[in-house]
Amino acid sequence: MMIALTILALCLCTCTLAGELFEPQANAQNTKASGATIKADPFQQRGLCRRWAHQSTVKNGTLYMFGGSMLLKQNNTVQEVPNTEFLQLDLAQSFQLSENTVPWQKPKINGDTIPPAFSAGAMYSGKGDFVFLYEGQTPKNLPEQPSSMWGYSLINRTWQMTDRWNHADENFPNRQSRGASVMTSDGNTGFYIGGLRAYENDTFKGWYYGPEEQFTVIDLAAGKKSKMERLPLGQKRIGPNVVYLPIGKKGSLVLVGGTGEYKVRLSAPVQNATKMDGINPDDVRLNPMSQMDTIWIYDIDAGRWFYQTAVGDKPWERKNFCMVAATSDPDSSGNKTHHIFIYGGGTDYMTPMFGMNDKPFDDMYILSLPAFRYYQVKLGDVKPDARQRMTCHVVNNKQMLVLGGHRVNSSETLKDCRWDELNLFDMNTLKWQTEYNPSDPGDSKFIPNPDVIAALGAKTQEPALGWEDEDVKCLFTGICPGEQGIEAQKKRSNARWRKWYIAVGGAGGALIMALIITMLFLRRRRKENKALRYELEQLQLYFQYQTTGEIYSSTGVNNLISDGDAFVSEKVRPMTFGERVKFVFGKKGSNNQEIPTIFDLPSEKRRETEVEKIP
Structure with missing residues (x-):
């Protein structure tokens, strides 16, 4: 009997050691296949310069992250390394956010099955004990993979492919990437919006908008794609972002930003400009940016899209930013406000789809609903470096956790590997934090910042320009x-x-x-x-x-008189905000500088608040 127990114990120890040793071996094989010579150390983070285009999600108080791309520096050599790293971080423990102090752990993986080194796909917390990995681009020069969905069981600690599909247009790349992902609050349904199908090797380099694949619904109980369809107006977007809001019978999605496909759009800021307030007239782009003041809302119950125009301190158009949402408690009248936090991202200036050569942002904006008004957060000098292609999650109900991100461009010569892999923003105080601490349940609440509420004014429950559609009003009110x-x-x-x-x-x-x-x-x-x-x-x-330098009038504007040192140009064009306001260009003072001025109808009295040039 003792001999049998001893043999059994030895077998169990051998299996355990084999399981622990197999995972890095499997990862090393994938790294070797990519042609890389530098390997990642997920525990010490040695030589890690950047991590971006990864997939991540939060489930049961744990942050999970898979794949993406990394820049590693060892022996004065910097290489971009696609990887199959699967890491977890316990959010019930405190930790510092300084370099090389993030206490990552590596989940146990039983068996020899792991997903390839996908990037810029999506990760969902899913139902039951699974986390799911959806699509993502195949690394350069590796055999292109079919479209698929993978699931990792937290109980069995195994990866398995849960869905796989082919495309009718088989001459184009397979896998979707660079879209926006979100899931319903009950975890039953996931959504993936926008994206492209891209692949690159030594003989092929191309990307393709799948028009029928711009809105994907995913069954997160089964880990399977349930349907794909078009976006309204035939939109095709790269790098947008989307959040879920608890409005309507089954909730709603709010979609912002990314590329559009309006061929008349001038989307690039003036190169090397100190202030992002100009447009380069010579740079007309075929794949321009979507305007940040057009907010798209999807009613999940009705299966319908709506749009609503936003006002305020509108962010510059961007893609590859991150976005999270927080909802306030009801006030004395039962009204709630939803604040959507938009951080970072990049422009579409001179950007190849396979590069990172556009200008990144380090700013933060809040889009308040149902006021549909933007507010720019005053961050000061204490803030992370500009970045894009990161992921963000709400933690402790009141903080935004930012993971990874790429800085500047892919051809930059790195002088050091200083790296802040995690950043934490307090959505109540509007300040960046240096340490993560789990909140007590009684202290884990989102409370809109007083400065934001004051800037919004009295109308926090209706859009400044009125409701574009009564059904949108019905959703919110x-x-x-x-x-x-x-x-x-x-x-x-x-x-x-x-x-x-x-x-x-x-x-x-x-x-x-x-x-x-x-x-x-x-x-x-x-x-x-x-x-x-x-x-x-x-x-x-x-x-x-x-x-x-001129905007011609389509209708006459009468009885507009000078006001102070500004007067109205005869070359004006009334705007179409429901006939409520007019944007008028005049000239100010002796420097003859053109300024925009906004007038109310019907009194035509000039407001004290000036507005930007036509957005």
Whole structure:
């Protein structure tokens, strides 16, 4: 009996040691296959200069991270290394955020199955004991992988492929990357929005927008893709971001930023400019940036997209930024505010899709809903370096944890490997932190900063420019007046169906229903076209102003008189914010400097607050 127990114990120890030793061997094989000679040390972080385009998620108080790209420096040699590192960080423990102090751990992996070194995909916490890895680009010069989804079991500690699919357009790269990911609060459903399919080796370098793959719904209970479809207006986006908000019956998604595909857009700031307030007229881009003041909202229950225009201190257009959302407690009237924090990212200036040569940002903005107003956070000098292609997560309900990110560009000569892998921003105090501490349950609450509330003014529960759509108002307020609300539309549709079915029978009812569906479709299309026409109109006007210095009026503007040292130019163009305001360009003082001025209708009295040039 003792001999049998001894043999069994030896076998168990051998298996355990084999399991512990196998994982780095598997990673080393993948690293070797990529042609790299420098290997990552996930515990000491030796030589780690940067980490970006990784996938990460938070589940059960633990941060998980997989893959991406790294710059490592050893023996005065810097190399970009794709990797299959799978790391975890216990968020129930305190730690410093200075260099080389992050207490990463390596999850145990049983067996010899691990995902390839994917980058810029998505990671979801999933249902049950799984975390899921969705898509991601295949590393350069490695055999291209099919589209897939992987799951890691926290109980069995094994990786397995949970879904795999092919594409009808098989001549293009397979895997989707550089989109935006989010999941519902119950963990049942994930979404992946935007992105492209890209691949590169010694003989091929290309990327492709899959128009039917810009909005993907994922079943996080089964770990499988459930559907793919288009975005409204045929949008195709790279590097946008999306958050989930608890509004509507099943919640809603809010989509901001990234590239667009409006060919008239001038998206690049003047190169080497000290202030990002100009446009280079010679740089007309085929894949320009999406305007940050057009906010897209997706009602999960209705399966419909809406848009709403935002005002305030609008961020410069950008992609590859990170974004998180926090919701306040109800006030005495039961009203809540949702604050979306937008950090970093980069421009689209002279950026190849395979490079990192655009200008990164180090700024922070808050988009407050339902006011749909931007507020720029005054960060001061104590802040992390500019970066993009990082990931962000809400921790302790009131802090934004920023993981990784790439600085400046991929061809930069590195002078050192100073690296801040984790940064922490307090969304209550609006300050960057130097230490992470788990919050007590009673102290783990988001409270909107007083400076932000003061800047928003009295109208925190409705947009400054009014609601673009009554259904959007219904989502945020629950007030669905008349026949414009979603519930009223459903009831009216059902009532009409019963009435016509009784009156004219099945055939007549079917005909009327077809007409109703057609009318609803045309109504929706008109709204979408209205959004596109509005955006294109603003872009064309901006282009005209930047190239000619003039904006011509389409209608007359009378009774506008001088106010102080500003007067109204005759070459003005009323804007189309629901006929509420007009942007007027005048000249100020003796320096003849053009300034924009905003007028109210119908009194035409100039506000004290000046606005930027046409956004």
